[in-house]
Amino acid sequence: MxxxxxxxxxxxxxxxxxxxxxxxxxxxxxxxxxxxxxxxxxxxxxxxxxxxxxxxxxxxxxxxxxxxxxxxxxxxxxxxxxxxxxxxxxxxxxxxxxxxxxxxxxxxxxxxxxxxxxxxxxxxxxxxxxxxxxxxxxxxxxxxxxxxxxxxxxxxxxxxxxxxxPSHQEELERRIEQLAASRAGVVAAVNDERRRIERDLHDGVQQRLVALGMLLGRALRSQDQQRAGQLLRQAHEESGQALAELREVAWRVYPTVLDEAGLRAALETVAERSAIPVRLDYELSADPEATVATVAYFVVCEAVTNAVKHSGAGLITVRVARGEDAVLVCIEDDGLGGADASGSGLFGMARRVAALDGRFRVDSPAGGPTTITAELPCA
Known part of the structure; x- marks a missing residue:
């Protein structure tokens, strides 16, 4: 109003x-x-x-x-x-x-x-x-x-x-520039994602598997049955943690629940996994097409992650609604504000939205609140 x-x-x-x-x-x-x-x-x-x-x-x-x-x-x-x-x-x-x-x-x-x-x-x-x-x-x-x-x-x-x-020629030139910039942004986003996955696997899952191998090796060489049993129990715990971290990496790459249960279920999972309470207002009567749903999911996921890490907020509100020929995604937190729109997290979200010819805005005055809005064109 x-x-x-x-x-x-x-x-x-x-x-x-x-x-x-x-x-x-x-x-x-x-x-x-x-x-x-x-x-x-x-x-x-x-x-x-x-x-x-x-x-x-x-x-x-x-x-x-x-x-x-x-x-x-x-x-x-x-x-x-x-x-x-x-x-x-x-x-x-x-x-x-x-x-x-x-x-x-x-x-x-x-x-x-x-x-x-x-x-x-x-x-x-x-x-x-x-x-x-x-x-x-x-x-x-x-x-x-x-x-x-x-x-x-x-x-x-x-x-x-x-x-x-603008003339037709100017419109074509502007469109070519936008397409070139969005293509470069998509390539950069893919490379960043690959590096992040490699880092998560190297620093997390790989280290867990190395520790698991060492525990199993020590258990095989041990002559003390009690000590071997203790090492096997530690190896079992380490394998469970490695499996959990592997699932976390796979979830961040692409959540299967997005295909199996839809965008709402995927966003509800994001809300459940957040360390800060998340209120989800989902107003779509039907799920958008797969590409739009994927970008909407990753925008919400990244925005919630950033808010948990940096905002000092006590509540995050996520609203997904239908606009005129677009899906509107709005994430607001009651934190300290002052978010840098050129930071890696927000810049990555902007590139995802630009790849769909959408619009991305960040409003984060000092003292808050921080509001992130994405308009994703859809049929």
Whole structure:
């Protein structure tokens, strides 16, 4: 709810600024059109007029690009032609006026929707039905106004992408760069995983097996039956520990429960094995496809492991939900915060998510909480 309120406030600020800017854009468009019309048949004069018009148009367009980026979260390209900027401004001013009309309607609705409180407190009510009807009507107008504000913001974004968005060539180049970076990230992640498995086997299971062999050898050479029995019991315990460590390594490589029982069961196992209490909110009605489920599992597993090691948290909350064409995975802990997004653990998670063309965010202010969010595209 708080996030929706913040988004609404940000969009409202963007629309108000857009309305203010339309007061400059409309005269600019009118004067520019008249100036160009007067010199339409005069090439030299047209070139003279076009230069200041292009400078002014680019200045207004750049101001709009900053507004769109900061308040409507719409990114555009700076490689647009002057002609496209003028076309954009010739339409943009109308959306600025529409935005102020919509916000005015919302303010009027808010005034009528809350006026009944002050009327009941400070005035004697003679026509209670009129007060109720005006309050309901005001709230309905407020609802329509806020929906209209979101609609105008959407039109602003579409108009900007239409005239200021990256070209098809730029999109292809950006996509090639993303694919190259994600491929390099996948290769690096595979190599890191191989090194980690080798280290776990060498420092853990291999040492256990060496100790097991030594115990069995000593038991075979011992002439004392009691001592040999004691060595065999130690060897039996060592074999159990080696088997447990081998299962742990295999689990970290890939949990079989993910294929056998699904993502929910695998995440429940992660929660059970955690040294810190983990609350799991699993809101998917059906498991996603295997690749998405695998990445979601490893993101949660790595995030929980990092929280246990570094956060000092008392509770970890894991939420898995369905978004619009994506699976949303959110891990939050109530620890000290200050997580380094460039650290090996978080960077590895980001690479896994990027391999699926997903989005990965880390929010970890000093003092906490730390929130890790992954959006994994799925059918």
């Amino acid at each position: 708080l996030g929706i309120a913040r988004r609404g406030l940000r969009l409202t600020t963007g629309l108000v600024l857009g309305a203010v800017m339309s007061a400059a854009e409309l005269p600019f468009v009118v004067l520019s059109g008249l100036s160009l019309l007067l010199v339409l048949a005069w090439p030299r004069g047209r070139r003279v007029v076009l230069k200041p018009v292009a400078v002014g148009g680019r200045a207004l367009t750049e101001a709009n690009r900053r507004r769109l980026r900061d308040y409507i979260t719409t990114e555009t390209s700076d490689a647009y032609a002057d002609r496209r900027a003028l076309q954009y401004l010739s339409l943009r001013w109308s959306l600025g006026l529409l935005g102020i009309f919509v916000l005015s309607a919302a303010l009027i609705g808010a005034a009528y929707g809350t006026a009944w409180v002050f009327i009941l407190l400070f005035r004697e009510v003679r026509h209670f039905d009129t007060v109720v009807i005006s309050g309901i009507g005001g709230l309905f107008l407020l609802f329509l106004g806020m929906q209209g504000a979101f609609g105008v913001a959407g039109l602003e974004a579409k108009l900007a992408r239409r005239y200021l968005g």
